[in-house]
Amino acid sequence: MTLTSPSDPGGFRAFEHAGWRKVASGYHDHFESLTSQAVAPLLDAVGVRPGARFLDVATGPGYVAAAACRRAAHVVGIDFSDSMVAEAKRQCPEAGFLVGDAEDLPFPDGGFDAVGTNFGLLHLAQPEKALREMYRVLRPGGRAGFAVWRKPEEAVGFGIILRSIETYGDLNAALPAGPPFFRFSDPEECRRVLRSAGFRDPEVLPIPQVWRLPSPDALAEAMLAGTVRTGGLLRAQSRVALPAILAAIRDGVRAYENNGVFEIPMPAILASAAKA
Numbered sequence: 001m002t003l004t005s006p007s008d009p010g011g012f013r014a015f016e017h018a019g020w021r022k023v024a025s026g027y028h029d030h031f032e033s034l035t036s037q038a039v040a041p042l043l044d045a046v047g048v049r050p051g052a053r054f055l056d057v058a059t060g061p062g063y064v065a066a067a068a069c070r071r072a073a074h075v076v077g078i079d080f081s082d083s084m085v086a087e088a089k090r091q092c093p094e095a096g097f098l099v100g101d102a103e104d105l106p107f108p109d110g111g112f113d114a115v116g117t118n119f120g121l122l123h124l125a126q127p128e129k130a131l132r133e134m135y136r137v138l139r140p141g142g143r144a145g146f147a148v149w150r151k152p153e154e155a156v157g158f159g160i161i162l163r164s165i166e167t168y169g170d171l172n173a174a175l176p177a178g179p180p181f182f183r184f185s186d187p188e189e190c191r192r193v194l195r196s197a198g199f200r201d202p203e204v205l206p207i208p209q210v211w212r213l214p215s216p217d218a219l220a221e222a223m224l225a226g227t228v229r230t231g232g233l234l235r236a237q238s239r240v241a242l243p244a245i246l247a248a249i250r251d252g253v254r255a256y257e258n259n260g261v262f263e264i265p266m267p268a269i270l271a272s273a274a275k276a
């Protein structure tokens with residue numbers, strides 16, 4: 001695998017596509033309270049105001065799109081999962097949603113004032129291609145931005161899962177090879193990819209997010225019900241290893257208990273830039 005793209009982007013895309021079609025309601029049930037924490041900073045960073053034409057790429061259940069509608073923007077959301085798009089339409093009937101690929105946006109050049117993707121970029125087989133597309137559909141002077149996870153040492157939920165698998169299972173369990181999940185946790189890499197897509201003056205900000213979970217089981221449940229790669233890695237563990245992994249994840253979560261709630265640090269990075 002190279003740093004920039006998997007050796008078989010088609011295979012990885014097919015794996016992600018099949019997965020995201022299955023987990024739309026599980027994602028919505030478990031992740032809304034978490035990924036929504038980045039929405040207002042993302043909309044601020046790309047300048048979404050009343051009347052702005054805004055595109056939400058990899059919209060999922062439409063959290064960013066819905067918030068942009070509340071700012072009286074003209075909003076379109078796109079996602080390659082039809083079940084995510086159906087969920088988004090339920091959440092936000094006033095936005096326009098369509099099924100389509102972030103790497104091949106079905107829009108003419110220059111039609112949007114702002115484009116964003118909230119925890120979308122790290123799931124793409126060819127993120128550079130998606131950034132070039134975001135650049136293409138922006139008007140000159142428009143802004144694009146993306147939110148991604150920090151490294152697993154800081155985004156503790158991922159750290160707990162990966163450490164537990166490393167200790168009791170197999171981090172190399174067979175899954176289609178994809179781009180490194182934490183590639184964009186590095187602010188310099190965010191700036192570099194934005195510049196090479198044509199953007200100028202990239203800015204990177206930390207977003208301090210906390211995932212408030214109701215039980216020690218909730219972390220593994222969320223990953224199994226609502227994610228593709230991390231859930232797939234858990235599902236790919238052997239029947240012997242899985243109970244020990246799940247027990248280790250529960251212990252990891254218990255350490256963050258606060259008055260009966262498990263407060264897991266899940267900080268993100270927000271990168272944004274302007275089209276020249």
Ligand SMILES: C[S@@+](CC[C@H](N)C(=O)[O-])C[C@H]1O[C@@H](n2cnc3c(N)ncnc32)[C@H](O)[C@@H]1O
Binds near residue numbers: 020100124
């Ligand atoms: C982690 S979810 C993010 C959802 C949402 N933006 C949020 O704020 O929570 C990632 C989304 O990316 C979508 N996705 C992944 N690859 C895609 C692609 N190539 N084109 C369009 N959507 C894609 C998935 O279907 C999924 O809805």
